[in-house]
Amino acid sequence: MEIQKTKNMSIVDSAYVNISHVSYILNRLYQISEVATNWYDLILFGLGIKKEIYLVTKDRTKVKISTWDDYNKFLANHFMFGDKKFVISRNVIQLKYKNKKLKFYFDNFAHKYSTFYALNENFMNGQYKWLKVRNNTVIDVGGFVGDTAIYFILNGAEKVFALEPDPNLYKTAKKNIKVNHLKNKIKLLSTACVGNKKSNSGKGLSIKEIVEKFGLNNAILKMDCEGCEYDSILNTDPDLLHKAFKQIIIEYHYGYINLKNHLIKSGFKVECTRPKKVTNFDSHENLYVGLLYAKKAST
Numbered sequence: 001m002e003i004q005k006t007k008n009m010s011i012v013d014s015a016y017v018n019i020s021h022v023s024y025i026l027n028r029l030y031q032i033s034e035v036a037t038n039w040y041d042l043i044l045f046g047l048g049i050k051k052e053i054y055l056v057t058k059d060r061t062k063v064k065i066s067t068w069d070d071y072n073k074f075l076a077n078h079f080m081f082g083d084k085k086f087v088i089s090r091n092v093i094q095l096k097y098k099n100k101k102l103k104f105y106f107d108n109f110a111h112k113y114s115t116f117y118a119l120n121e122n123f124m125n126g127q128y129k130w131l132k133v134r135n136n137t138v139i140d141v142g143g144f145v146g147d148t149a150i151y152f153i154l155n156g157a158e159k160v161f162a163l164e165p166d167p168n169l170y171k172t173a174k175k176n177i178k179v180n181h182l183k184n185k186i187k188l189l190s191t192a193c194v195g196n197k198k199s200n201s202g203k204g205l206s207i208k209e210i211v212e213k214f215g216l217n218n219a220i221l222k223m224d225c226e227g228c229e230y231d232s233i234l235n236t237d238p239d240l241l242h243k244a245f246k247q248i249i250i251e252y253h254y255g256y257i258n259l260k261n262h263l264i265k266s267g268f269k270v271e272c273t274r275p276k277k278v279t280n281f282d283s284h285e286n287l288y289v290g291l292l293y294a295k296k297a298s299t
Contacts, residue, residue, distance in 0.1 A: 009255040009256060009275055009288065013275055016275075017274075017277050020276060020277075021276075028075070029042070029043070031079060032055075032075075035058055036056060036058070036063075037057075037058065038055060038056050039055070042071070045071075051066065052064070052065070052066040053065045073109060073113075076116075080113070083120070085124060091105055091106060091107070092105050093115060095119060097123045097151075102123075102150065102180055103179050104145055104146075104147060104176050105145070105172055105175055105179070106145065107168060107172060111168075111172070115144075115147070118144060118147050118148075119147055122148055122151050123147075127291070128151065128249060129155075130247075130249065130293055131152075131222065131247055133156060133157040134155065135156060135158050136158060136218075136220050137159050137160075137220070138157045138159070138219065138221075138222060139161050139216070139221045139222070139245075140152065140160055140162040140163065141225050141229075142223060142225035142226070142251075143162035143170070144164060144173065145172045145173050146162065146172070146174070146176040146180075146188070148222060149162040149177065149182075149186045149188070150176065150182055153182050157185075157220075159185060159186075160185065161187045161210070161214055162188050162189065163191055163193055163210075164188065164189070164190065165190065165191055165204065167190070170188065174188055189205075191205055192204035192205075192225070193206070193210070193223070193228055193232045194228065194231060195230075195231025195232050195234065206235070207233070207236040207240070207241070208236060216245070217244065218245070218246045219244060219245055219246070220245065220246065220247045221244075221247070222248075223248070223251065224250075224251040227254060230254065230258065230259065233250070233259055233263070234259070238262070238266035238267070241266040241267075246295070246296045247294065248292075248294040248295075249291060249294070250292040250294075251289060251291055251292075252272075252275075252291075252292050253289055254287065254288055256290060267296060268294040268296055268297060269295050270292065270294045271292075271293045273290040275289060275290040277289075
């Protein structure tokens with residue numbers, strides 16, 4: 001489904017995205033100026049005037065920057081991985097949550113960055129604390145490395161069915177669920193969530209098929225699937241959504257208006273956070289990301 005990103009949000013939010021993104025860039029430059037003496041070279045690199053630079057840190061270490069991957073690694077190493085709430089080794093991140101020691105493995109630097117970010121958002125910042133998961137069944141679309149499924153179980157969910165189509169992430173999620181002793185509570189599926197199966201070459205499960213497969217009624221749905229939310233939600237019958245789920249939380253990636261309208265039609269009260277412009281670490285695509293909260297109007 002083709003989404004016109006900037007037309008899938010209000011005019012006010014479109015203006016907010018641009019202003020906040022400029023503010024973010026200025027703040028990031030200020031942070032870099034605190035650790036690098038020649039931070040201005042980064043502007044020239046960003047403008048394409050310089051194809052390769054060496055950032056000189058305050059301790060006189062030289063860091064080569066010739067790609068945006070190099071830039072992202074520099075930021076992560078200087079502004080993320082020093083957080084004392086986490087213990088990070090070569091291929092595992094450890095943290096403590098609800099008096100339980102957790103381990104999360106990753107298999108490359110990009111996954112180290114995204115795993116750290118997800119763990120911080122979910123376990124430290126409580127991104128999904130709005131959901132009332134205790135004693136409920138949760139459908140986790142976008143299982144990633146098993147982090148959200150584990151979070152839901154530790155917050156009292158009765159059962160979590162997690163979908164992760166990426167083979168490497170599925171393998172890592174399976175390992176993380178096992179090492180944290182939760183494989184009896186979490187069912188992990190190596191599949192995607194899709195909309196109209198005919199338009200997706202028959203791959204994956206539609207929301208209708210997920211509901212039927214697990215006999216869902218008044219369950220909870222979480223979606224963070226890098227854009228699959230549009231086909232999946234917009235191609236699902238409103239009556240089915242209303243019967244199957246009592247709470248839905250979606251991380252949208254290309255604006256929210258069409259999702260919001262469909263869920264209101266399905267009998268939900270809907271609120272959305274304002275979108276932020278972010279760049280996908282792996283694909284470098286610009287996204288307009290935020291959270292959509294939907295609660296069944298009758299509850």
